[in-house]
Amino acid sequence: MKYHYAESLEDALALAATHPDFLLMCGSTDVAVTLKKQKTVKGIIDINALDELRYIDRSEKEVRIGALTTITEILEDEKIGRFLPLLTAVSQQFASRQIRNLATLGGNIANASPAADLTAVLLVLDASITLGSTEGERTLALKDLFCGYKCTKLDHEIILSITIPLKQHTWYYRKTGVRERLNIAKAGLAVIKSSSGYAVSGTSLTPYAVRFKQVEQLLNTGEFSEESLQEALAQDISPSGSFRSTKAYRMRVAYNMLKEALSKLEA
Numbered sequence: 477m478k479y480h481y482a483e484s485l486e487d488a489l490a491l492a493a494t495h496p497d498f499l500l501m502c503g504s505t506d507v508a509v510t511l512k513k514q515k516t517v518k519g520i521i522d523i524n525a526l527d528e529l530r531y532i533d534r535s536e537k538e539v540r541i542g543a544l545t546t547i548t549e550i551l552e553d554e555k556i557g558r559f560l561p562l563l564t565a566v567s568q569q570f571a572s573r574q575i576r577n578l579a580t581l582g583g584n585i586a587n588a589s590p591a592a593d594l595t596a597v598l599l600v601l602d603a604s605i606t607l608g609s610t611e612g613e614r615t616l617a618l619k620d621l622f623c624g625y626k627c628t629k630l631d632h633e634i635i636l637s638i639t640i641p642l643k644q645h646t647w648y649y650r651k652t653g654v655r656e657r658l659n660i661a662k663a664g665l666a667v668i669k670s671s672s673g674y675a676v677s678g679t680s681l682t683p684y685a686v687r688f689k690q691v692e693q694l695l696n697t698g699e700f701s702e703e704s705l706q707e708a709l710a711q712d713i714s715p716s717g718s719f720r721s722t723k724a725y726r727m728r729v730a731y732n733m734l735k736e737a738l739s740k741l742e743a
């Protein structure tokens with residue numbers, strides 16, 4: 477297997493264009509697992525040196541986070557704690573300190589796992605992402621990036637940054653797992669309520685990260701019963717049974733979390 481160490485963004489973009497079948501690697505917390513399972517990876521493009529993609533900026537309207545920013549950097553950032561406390565809460569429950577020190581926000585998104593906690597939360601926050609290639613840059617809504625289980629529409633592109641619009645909101649986040657720490661979610665739910673209504677997403681409840689449209693629509697009518705809520709959720713989620721937990725468990729926990737979220741956010 478070949479290994480390329482990109483010295484600069486320009487270098488990384490050129491390598492990604494000339495080696496479209498190579499795997500990008502940043503913190504390597506997911507790539508290390510991929511390499512163990514998939515023996516067919518032809519080469520690696522290591523982008524870990526691109527320090528220009530490690531930053532957290534805030535303007536009046538938005539927060540922009542460089543794709544190589546680690547979960548520890550998000551967790552410890554004062555601006556995030558103040559303006560996007562939901563991101564801080566998720567980062568607190570993310571893996572272990574060692575993993576958080578390596579894992580990047582861009583990697584969490586690009587890996588397109590249904591269990592990616594930050595990705596689900598960025599969806600409810602209406603985040604967009606900016607991608608780069610030798611052709612230039614493009615920005616798209618995060619919700620438009622995914623095309624299926626572990627599938628993205630990245631076209632030999634590198635995620636450069638993630639932009640989160642700032643708006644007043646209240647939030648709920650919960651994740652369940654076998655332990656209190658170092659948990660890949662059995663199920664997780666992120667809900668925000670703002671002047672535009674409810675936004676809902678979750679982890680390990682759908683094949684890939686999506687917004688729960690039926691639930692959102694129902695909640696935004698302001699009139700719902702236990703039955704209608706359960707029906708809407710059943711239309712939005714399709715958890716699989718896995719070694720981590722059963723489908724029935726995930727359905728039930730998701731519903732209980734949703735009720736808990738509403739009791740907090742409707743209060």
Ligand SMILES: Cc1cc2nc3c(=O)[nH]c(=O)nc-3n(C[C@H](O)[C@H](O)[C@H](O)COP(=O)(O)OP(=O)(O)OC[C@H]3O[C@@H](n4cnc5c(N)ncnc54)[C@H](O)[C@@H]3O)c2cc1C
Binds near residue numbers: 504571581
């Ligand atoms: C023990 C353990 C516990 C974990 N716990 C959690 C958890 O609690 N919650 C959670 O959500 N995840 C968890 N993870 C998963 C993992 O840590 C995250 O998904 C992490 O954010 C990935 O970032 P990375 O920099 O390590 O990505 P890498 O492993 O380097 O890359 C992951 C994927 O993203 C691509 N990629 C990386 N950076 C970019 C970029 N800038 N542009 C385009 N593509 C890119 C790579 O090609 C690869 O396909 C855990 C993993 C482990 C091993």
